[in-house]
Amino acid sequence: MHPIEELAALRNPMPEPDTVTPEDCYADACDQVLEQRKNDALGLEAAGEELKTDPLLLALDDLKAKKEAVDAQIRQLLAWGREFHGSRPYGLEELARRAGYGISGVRTAYGDTEIRQVAAQIGRQPNRPRRESTKGGR
Template sequence: MHELAAVLHPLPEPGSVTPDDCFDDAREQTEDLRKQYADNLDAAALDTDSEPLILALEQARAQKEAADRRIRLILAYAREFYPPRRYSLRELGAASGYTTSGVNAAYGAQEIKQVQSQIHRAPRRPTRGEEPS
């Protein structure tokens, strides 16, 4: 799994580290990260009697799903809790990877309630499907 670690954690290229005198440290940190990743993946595969490559794909999928959830929460916050008209649908869509019409469809009452419980503040307008209080 050391090759997979190399694929997922590429070494920095010369000129890509600022300041230049940190280049060797950056390469060393990446090598350490590769070893740690490979060791952890091998250990997880042994513990679960799974194939390391399949575990790596499952981990990547879980990270992607978590990122999608974060995007939906940020959109819910931006549209329902942030000052009105702060960001256009076009801006939010471009930043999130959604179309402008997809921004409003990307989140729902569940995300709004989660944001509300985390920031301890009601949305600017009634939650979809609810009557104003």
């Protein structure tokens, strides 16, 4: 297998048997992954040539950007759960467990920036005034 095809295989893993429902769709799911791998390999190769960058480094850059986007979404969801949800905010312990943070991590995960982003996205202000933070608004 060519190195770019190997990268595409790592980025698009085959489903494990017994993980596709209904079971008779397993072959179709495998075919879809093979098609994704082919398209991913072509994209990596083209981007690598155009940018004159190693495809592995491009793949890592891509995953890093996705990870940063997911982290930003988690911070926004935590802000919503603590600042915008109903008459009582979600508890720190539950949010910490679900987000993979410690309790103090939830408290510091979001700041004024995330609160402003959430307010803009949902079209309303937080339910309760925010205490002055020493963070300076993330």
